[in-house]
Amino acid sequence: MLLRHLRYLLAVADHGGFTRAAEALHVSQPTLSQQIRQLEDSLGVNLFDRTSRTVKPTDAGLAYIESARRVLIELEAGKRAVHDVKDLSRGRLRLAMTPTFIAYLVGPLVRDFSARYPNIHLELFELSMDDIEAGLADDSLDVAIAFTAVTHAELEIIPAFTETLALMVGREHPLYGHGAPLSSEDVAQLEFALLTPDFFTRTSINDYFRRERITPRVPIEVNSVNTLLEVLRHTSMATILPEPIATQERALHRLRVHGQAPSRGAALLRRQNNYHSAASLAFVDLVLGSADGVSVVD
16 A cells, blocks of 8 residues: 555545546546555455445545544654754744734744744744644644634643733724723723624623623624724724734724723644644744743734
8 A cells, every 4th residue: 555545545535526636636537546446455445435426435434534644644744853953954834823813923923933043934824713723633734822722632732821802992082092991881882893703802802791791882893803903093993902912003002991801811732742843842932931921022
């Protein structure tokens, strides 16, 4: 059995048939079918049900496909280990962050990491929590900065810092520059532009509103942090975002509130029991070595 057989097997499974898999692999369909048949003959089972219009894995096929995925992931990790350079004179780091961390962490972290390790090639991805977990699990990412609420059992969670959310407004808002703390009743009178409910940040915001017994007025919902910041620049809306986002450069003013501000744990995530490159270990050390985890932020 060759690795080619495993790759062909996964291509047929992922594309749902031989025609599209052959196109993706740049091989002829008869060649692909022959390779899969050779694999089935060596195992003594049918891996695909070919009796219907769509090609579906058999029960035996599903079990073998899952094992084949794990094998290829481990082999890819082994290949990276062979080529890894411990002195960080070269290498690659595939890093992901959720959108709210991108808004204030990515610049300072890239600045500091690139200054220390200028020969490391960085690949940066802005992804949702679900996509980050999937990317780490299938070894298409090395490390991520996200939240501690992880559902995938194969991921390692390294607590990094606590992120505090804050109420903030732009210059067009009448409370811009306001210094006195706002009561829950005051907050309830504001109009909000918030991230959409599919953001993990919105879950923390909603928890805060429930805890303070606030029924917010939310006439605008946005599925992009950058778009939300533009809305604040040009309207008299308020929002709730990570505290470091409210800077003079962005013309945002953080409003103080009575009571406890919403917060959540931030963590470095990586795949458990996996080879971790020298570049990824250096990045983890950079984040954890910063005072309070976020002193790299200007």
